[in-house]
Amino acid sequence: MTQAEAMDILKMGHNCYITGAAGSGKTHLLNEYIKFLRNKGVEVGITASTGIAATHIGGTTIHSWSGLGIRDSVSHYDLEALYEKKYLRDRFKSTKVLIIDEISMLHHFRLGLVDQIVRHFTQIDLPFGGMQVILCGDFFQLPPISKNEDFETLFSFDSDVWNELDLKICYLEEQHRQKDDVLLRVLNDIRNNTVCEDTMCHLRARYNKEPQCEIEPTKLHTHNANVDSINDTELDKINGEYREYRMISKGRAPLVELLKKSCLAPDNLKLKVGARVMFVKNNFEAGYVNGTLGKVVTLGYDGPTIRTVSGKIINVERASWMIEDEGKVKAKLEQFPLRLAWAITVHKSQGMSLDAVEVDLSKSFEKGMGYVALSRVRSLSGLKLLGLNKIALEVHGGVFEFDKKLREKSEMDREDLVCLEADEIKEKQNKFLEKIAPAGFVPGKKKEKKMSAKDSIRNMLKDEAGLSDIAKVRGVKIATILDHIEKILEEEPDFNIDHLKKEISTAKFKDIYMAFKNLYSENRDYLLSPVKNKLGSKYNFEDIRLVRLFVKRM
Numbered sequence: 001m002t003q004a005e006a007m008d009i010l011k012m013g014h015n016c017y018i019t020g021a022a023g024s025g026k027t028h029l030l031n032e033y034i035k036f037l038r039n040k041g042v043e044v045g046i047t048a049s050t051g052i053a054a055t056h057i058g059g060t061t062i063h064s065w066s067g068l069g070i071r072d073s074v075s076h077y078d079l080e081a082l083y084e085k086k087y088l089r090d091r092f093k094s095t096k097v098l099i100i101d102e103i104s105m106l107h108h109f110r111l112g113l114v115d116q117i118v119r120h121f122t123q124i125d126l127p128f129g130g131m132q133v134i135l136c137g138d139f140f141q142l143p144p145i146s147k148n149e150d151f152e153t154l155f156s157f158d159s160d161v162w163n164e165l166d167l168k169i170c171y172l173e174e175q176h177r178q179k180d181d182v183l184l185r186v187l188n189d190i191r192n193n194t195v196c197e198d199t200m201c202h203l204r205a206r207y208n209k210e211p212q213c214e215i216e217p218t219k220l221h222t223h224n225a226n227v228d229s230i231n232d233t234e235l236d237k238i239n240g241e242y243r244e245y246r247m248i249s250k251g252r253a254p255l256v257e258l259l260k261k262s263c264l265a266p267d268n269l270k271l272k273v274g275a276r277v278m279f280v281k282n283n284f285e286a287g288y289v290n291g292t293l294g295k296v297v298t299l300g301y302d303g304p305t306i307r308t309v310s311g312k313i314i315n316v317e318r319a320s321w322m323i324e325d326e327g328k329v330k331a332k333l334e335q336f337p338l339r340l341a342w343a344i345t346v347h348k349s350q351g352m353s354l355d356a357v358e359v360d361l362s363k364s365f366e367k368g369m370g371y372v373a374l375s376r377v378r379s380l381s382g383l384k385l386l387g388l389n390k391i392a393l394e395v396h397g398g399v400f401e402f403d404k405k406l407r408e409k410s411e412m413d414r415e416d417l418v419c420l421e422a423d424e425i426k427e428k429q430n431k432f433l434e435k436i437a438p439a440g441f442v443p444g445k446k447k448e449k450k451m452s453a454k455d456s457i458r459n460m461l462k463d464e465a466g467l468s469d470i471a472k473v474r475g476v477k478i479a480t481i482l483d484h485i486e487k488i489l490e491e492e493p494d495f496n497i498d499h500l501k502k503e504i505s506t507a508k509f510k511d512i513y514m515a516f517k518n519l520y521s522e523n524r525d526y527l528l529s530p531v532k533n534k535l536g537s538k539y540n541f542e543d544i545r546l547v548r549l550f551v552k553r554m
Contacts, residue, residue: 001414003029006170008425009417010134011036013432015127015165017103018136019406020172021187022375023353026136029172030057030099033134040437043094045131048101060323062100064258066114074113079120092121096436098128102350103137107144108159115161127164132436135167139399140191142347142368157402171410183380190371193400195393203385212381213309216276217356218293219343220373222363230343238272243299245269248318251331255323258331263321264348265335271296271304278341281319287312291352291376293341303336309355346373355382362387367394457484464499482545489549497549504543511535512547526551
């Protein structure tokens, strides 16, 4: 199936599983569909099984999105506790399309738990409460991580809800990474479970052979242990000063930390001229993709300049990684989309396209690891192979047979599409869009924002409303109103609140004012408790806070 055919099926509203060999454009198709939906104002849940995969499509993990977290089970009490969270109620009410990328790494039972949570919130007894569900991934790649060997073959397709979804299968056949027929044959032999002597001859021909490429190959390691050490050691070998580029972060600390763990760009990027680097994000307009290799040419204040392996010179600008919810940015990182590239783990290489790779698969410990590593490189001539073990080229039990069924079902679904007239396809797509798109949505027009509490209080203060009146209208305590006024004055130091002096008697105002001046003649901490202790019990904290607003302005 082509990407265009798959897009037609997605737009008709079918639940779908998007799959295909590495490099077939699965993530690109997802991003195009997300772009289409957002242009129509449709609320999309953009998730993946891992944080790294989530950053590739600008989303978050399915565990975080659903509220499941690290749970392995969900009790009735858990569901009730989750339902108390308004942001989850709002999320499930507004989401029309749910995307889960890298589905191969999600345990079958967790897919079922997410379905259980969504049904509980929506009270609709349909898979995922009737949302359109788009699953994406390749079961020949890395499987769910588990310490329990009983889970070895329990992929998400083993869950009951997988069958309930009645998925259309979009098995993408185009190849956008490898153009090397010999390498494609090797990869297909692994996928088809037909690795033979001919396959091994092609691989053995690359034992300790330097890639036919001007740049050093990226070392892919099966274990984390030595990756950072290798990169740091190689950087130290280069003479000259290094420059550091710090990541810029915005948003709530827990979300920022979650995003940092998922982002391949480092918090503190240390570079030297001549350092070997890798781009970790797609930017087709700028001339690079996730995995493009290069060397640092210059290091400026505004960023580094990189010469790619093809000779292209790129003045690199900061890229951004975000967590969004209901169109609002909850957390955002900005960093140059680079990392040192002498070494990287096989796991973190998923989704990358590399020009040259040096890989030792003699310590492979997971089926699918060899396929992931070998499928990162664009051609066999770009591969330097240091070793293989038996497990490296194996596929998981059940995956091979299941893949044959997927291919057959994809062909059937494609034939069903081809049998439809163009007008019929368009009509079905329009009906689905009418169902999920907000009425009257105008592309490019921002939703009218609900006035914030602070802005509402600011307007009432302009009308010279008193503290008690504002608290009554807002339904909050006077202390909360004072919190907002303090923030207003931080933003607008000249904002007029003189009418609030009438809130307390002139005598009280003077006593409190002088207490502040006497206690804080040399510093401006203006703490409340020392003033309260000095004045005694007939002065309350609200009055003291009120006067402090004026003290700070003097």
